[in-house]
Amino acid sequence: MAKSAKSGETYGKGAEVKARRIAAPELPYRPRDPKTYHPLIGLIGCGGITQSHLRAYRKAGYNVVALCDVDIARAEARRSEFYPSAQVYSDHRELLQRDDIEVVDIATHALVRRKQIQDSLLAGKHVLSQKPFVLDLAHGHQLADLADRKGLRLAVNQNGRWAPHFSYIRTAIAEGLIGQVLSAHLSVQWNHDWMAGTAFDSIKHVILYDFAIHWFDIVTCFMGGQRARRVFASTAHAPGQRAKPPLLAQVLIEYDGAQASLVFDGFARYGPRDTTLVTGTTGAVQSIGPNLDKQAVTLITPTGYSRPKLAGKWFHDGFHGTMAELLCSIEERRQPANNARENLESLALCFAATRSADMSKPQFPGRITRMAITH
Numbered sequence: 001m002a003k004s005a006k007s008g009e010t011y012g013k014g015a016e017v018k019a020r021r022i023a024a025p026e027l028p029y030r031p032r033d034p035k036t037y038h039p040l041i042g043l044i045g046c047g048g049i050t051q052s053h054l055r056a057y058r059k060a061g062y063n064v065v066a067l068c069d070v071d072i073a074r075a076e077a078r079r080s081e082f083y084p085s086a087q088v089y090s091d092h093r094e095l096l097q098r099d100d101i102e103v104v105d106i107a108t109h110a111l112v113r114r115k116q117i118q119d120s121l122l123a124g125k126h127v128l129s130q131k132p133f134v135l136d137l138a139h140g141h142q143l144a145d146l147a148d149r150k151g152l153r154l155a156v157n158q159n160g161r162w163a164p165h166f167s168y169i170r171t172a173i174a175e176g177l178i179g180q181v182l183s184a185h186l187s188v189q190w191n192h193d194w195m196a197g198t199a200f201d202s203i204k205h206v207i208l209y210d211f212a213i214h215w216f217d218i219v220t221c222f223m224g225g226q227r228a229r230r231v232f233a234s235t236a237h238a239p240g241q242r243a244k245p246p247l248l249a250q251v252l253i254e255y256d257g258a259q260a261s262l263v264f265d266g267f268a269r270y271g272p273r274d275t276t277l278v279t280g281t282t283g284a285v286q287s288i289g290p291n292l293d294k295q296a297v298t299l300i301t302p303t304g305y306s307r308p309k310l311a312g313k314w315f316h317d318g319f320h321g322t323m324a325e326l327l328c329s330i331e332e333r334r335q336p337a338n339n340a341r342e343n344l345e346s347l348a349l350c351f352a353a354t355r356s357a358d359m360s361k362p363q364f365p366g367r368i369t370r371m372a373i374t375h
């Protein structure tokens with residue numbers, strides 16, 4: 001075995017890599033703000049997750065001037081915590097009447113969000129939609145088409161892409177540092193049983209749908225243009241779990257000349273772990289840690305291995321990254337990387353996986369076009 005004296009790291013016999021530590025490449029993995037475009041922003045839906053949205057926007061200096069929630073007390077609470085001079089609304093259509101607002105962030109649940117995205121685009125606003133984007137792929141295409149017809153940008157809040165480790169890995173892949181991707185294996189061990197008795201209990205595939213959408217999305221990013229051929233998934237209830245939906249889920253994804261797997265051990269009360277392994281034709285990249293935020297990345301190329309020291313955390317940089325990318329795309333007159341049309345590929349994987357778990361049979365992504373979320 002090749003062995004690095006310094007780290008004790010070993011790589012298999014015959015591995016085409018020198019076990020030599022080299023300087024990590026500087027990659028643009030951090031969120032990038034627009035140069036001069038500073039639009040007024042409105043937020044529709046002021047629920048639990050919007051604390052992370054607003055914390056990131058305030059730190060980035062974004063100008064949120066309107067907050068809307070059917071439960072106006074929620075909008076008021078966000079106003080007093082983050083943007084004291086913002087106007088609050090209980091009807092999103094009133095917010096959309098404001099000509100000075102150019103960008104709308106929609107953080108309601110998927111069932112009510114579709115109409116709100118449509119209304120926002122018809123009102124001439126650029127939109128950032130929370131995930132999972134839609135429950136029917138056809139609706140997603142219709143919204144993306146509407147955005148194109150109106151010359152507007154429609155992006156999805158797949159904030160995992162800007163989690164520092166995922167962002168570094170996808171940037172390394174996009175810059176060709178590991179060649180063509182041959183495999184991606186992502187595995188998470190954590191305890192999701194906190195959701196017992198909450199609204200999430202009513203979501204049949206809470207792990208594969210609500211949680212794993214970030215992993216379906218990041219695998220789609222890692223794979224670049226490679227299209228998934230088939231998906232096989234299974235789920236199981238763990239003995240002792242209190243939550244209603246199965247907390248154990250796993251997925252195999254086939255590509256022409258590549259493969260991916262996702263493992264979600266959602267009732268791991270001991271030994272939390274979060275692992276990402278990607279191999280390519282000229283290198284590999286790995287990230288390992290006890291949770292989403294504490295991750296150690298190793299990039300392995302023919303010249304040696306490197307350990308980039310990454311700054312930031314998913315829950316901040318992720319939410320900054322998705323909005324920053326939308327704003328940059330508007331400024332630079334291009335599609336955002338997190339554009340809605342491409343996000344439908346990640347959703348197609350997700351829908352195929354949930355159907356596969358229900359049927360105990362492999363499914364073809366794209367053929368399962370919609371999903372029901374409740375039991």
Ligand SMILES: NC(=O)c1ccc[n+]([C@@H]2O[C@H](COP(=O)([O-])OP(=O)(O)OC[C@H]3O[C@@H](n4cnc5c(N)ncnc54)[C@H](O)[C@@H]3O)[C@@H](O)[C@H]2O)c1
Pocket residue numbers: 044045046047048049050068069070071074090092107108109110112130131132157159210
């Ligand atoms: N990492 C992530 O990106 C992440 C994490 C958690 C949740 N989410 C997603 O964010 C979305 C919202 O999740 P949440 O946890 O904040 O839910 P939540 O239930 O806490 O919030 C939803 C909010 O929408 C409001 N609302 C409902 N109908 C409305 C309407 N017609 N107009 C305006 N407001 C309306 C509700 O009053 C509520 O305040 C979901 O799609 C969820 O999957 C994403």
